[in-house]
Amino acid sequence: MGRIIALDYGKVRTGIAVTDExxxxxxxxxxxxxxxxxxxxxxxxxxxxxxxxxxxxxKQMNYEASESEALIIPFLAKLKAQFPKLKIERQDERFTSKMAFQSMIDGGLKKKQRRDKALVDEISATLILQGYINRI
Incomplete structure (x- = not known):
């Protein structure tokens, strides 16, 4: 078995999470x-x-694609072109940023640490990946 990588793709930065083997x-x-x-x-x-x-x-609450999906579609084409043998999956990411922020609070991170958007993106990617693992 190989690892699975998850991406919380954003216009400026992308959070990345990974599974164990x-x-x-x-x-x-x-x-x-x-x-x-x-x-x-x-x-x-x-x-x-x-x-x-x-x-x-x-996705939006009504399950329609959100505006940021327009940024992800061209990226997916590049990803598939560069890694044609790799399986590429999608996972609903609604609420992951809010859940990431809440997990930072629950984890006792100080207010200054919770402002670190890169950390929020990384935690969001982890939540996306955990959701995927739970689904498969």
Whole structure:
């Protein structure tokens, strides 16, 4: 079995989470500048055995695609072109940012630490990945 990577794709930065090789535990990996995301993924995939990439699917409350989906569609095309043998999945990401922020509060992080948007993105990616693991 290979790892699964999850992406909380954003216009400026992307949160990244990854599973262990048994695909049991989702852990935050990092946050990268979105412009550097494909380079980061290429380097990571050269070192690690990855089975799939899960990209968050932003939806509105009525299940319609949110505005940010327009940014994700071209990225998905580039991702599939660069890694044609890799399975690419989608996972509903509604409420992940709010849940990430709440988990920071529950975890006892100070207000200054909770303002770190990169950390929120990384935790959101972890929640996306955990949701995917629970679904499969």
């Amino acid at each position: 048994l695909q049991l535990i989702a852990s935050g990996l990092t946050t990268v500048n979105t412009k550097e995301l494909l380079i980061f993924l290429k380097n990571y995939l050269e070192k690690e055995n990855v089975e799939a990439i899960v990209v968050g699917e932003p």
